Amino acid sequence: MIFSFLLPLVLMILSPPSAPGSTWSCLSECVCGQDGQVNCSGRELHSVPMILDPSVQVLLLDHNHMDFLPPGAFALLPRLLSLELQDNGLQRIHVHAFWGLEVLKSLDLSSNALQALEPGTFRPLRALHTLSLAGNRLMRLEPTWLGPLPLLQNLNLQNNLLSSMGSRVLERLPALRILNLHGNPWVCDCTISSLCRWLQSHAHQVPGAESLLCVSPDRLTLRPMAAITEASFNYCTHLLTPWDLVVIIMIGPFSFLASLVCCFIFGSVVTAFQARRKNRSVRCYPVKRPIPQTLGLGDSSKNPTTNFPTLPSL
Numbered sequence: 001m002i003f004s005f006l007l008p009l010v011l012m013i014l015s016p017p018s019a020p021g022s023t024w025s026c027l028s029e030c031v032c033g034q035d036g037q038v039n040c041s042g043r044e045l046h047s048v049p050m051i052l053d054p055s056v057q058v059l060l061l062d063h064n065h066m067d068f069l070p071p072g073a074f075a076l077l078p079r080l081l082s083l084e085l086q087d088n089g090l091q092r093i094h095v096h097a098f099w100g101l102e103v104l105k106s107l108d109l110s111s112n113a114l115q116a117l118e119p120g121t122f123r124p125l126r127a128l129h130t131l132s133l134a135g136n137r138l139m140r141l142e143p144t145w146l147g148p149l150p151l152l153q154n155l156n157l158q159n160n161l162l163s164s165m166g167s168r169v170l171e172r173l174p175a176l177r178i179l180n181l182h183g184n185p186w187v188c189d190c191t192i193s194s195l196c197r198w199l200q201s202h203a204h205q206v207p208g209a210e211s212l213l214c215v216s217p218d219r220l221t222l223r224p225m226a227a228i229t230e231a232s233f234n235y236c237t238h239l240l241t242p243w244d245l246v247v248i249i250m251i252g253p254f255s256f257l258a259s260l261v262c263c264f265i266f267g268s269v270v271t272a273f274q275a276r277r278k279n280r281s282v283r284c285y286p287v288k289r290p291i292p293q294t295l296g297l298g299d300s301s302k303n304p305t306t307n308f309p310t311l312p313s314l
């Protein structure tokens, strides 16, 4: 794995610096134009061809059979501006596949078989303006799968299997101007409330926003997503989260234990206090004891100490 990632880098270091089209002769299976375009479209390719011309700006790899993009697949093409990979049956993209494509502006991954993306796959693409993931099999989209893409203006998610999407996906795309969401089976339950809210305030950025329809639940089937009012999601805030349930279940035993502990502490304090008082009063008895008359120290009636109640002799 590491070798496949390092190989393009080693080759890049070893290969002599070349002026556009000078030392590098075009791959036999591709057509190379003078304008930095390499056309490998529809050439029955099963893997990314090794292109050793760092001046290439446009690479057409569409309509081939590449089901996997390995790490560093385009690391030798630092000036690439446009990359077309549509119609390849692409199933997996290595998280480092787009390493080194720092000036890439346009990436077309449409009409493939992608079900998921690894977090950070697009992170090297700091200059990306246009991204198409249309016509794949994405069932969900996590915020870390796409962003952050600071310059992305145009995102196409048409014709996937998306049933919901959090607004946090869009928060990581601050420059977004056009978002295509058609052809997805949107489920208009609580998880979609933030997307509906976003649609209402950004309808001008979503072509045909008014015709995005819910496929379920029954009561909202075929309702336009952008027309669902905030009130329709009121019930969502009253739903119990799993954490709420845990808290509720724990309150009973916990309060029982807590009251036991309180009783124990209170009981201990009272007992200790009483024992201490008893101790002290036992210590005091000899002082308060009337002087026995048998000692013959005078008239007992004149002795104020005899006014104390008579204690049983010890």
Ligand SMILES: *[C@@H]1O[C@H](CO)[C@@H](O)[C@H](O)[C@H]1NC(C)=O
Binding pocket: 031, 039, 040, 041, 042, 060
């Ligand atoms: C690329 O090559 C294919 C097949 O030769 C051709 O049909 C297509 O028009 C070419 N694309 C461009 C943009 O030159």
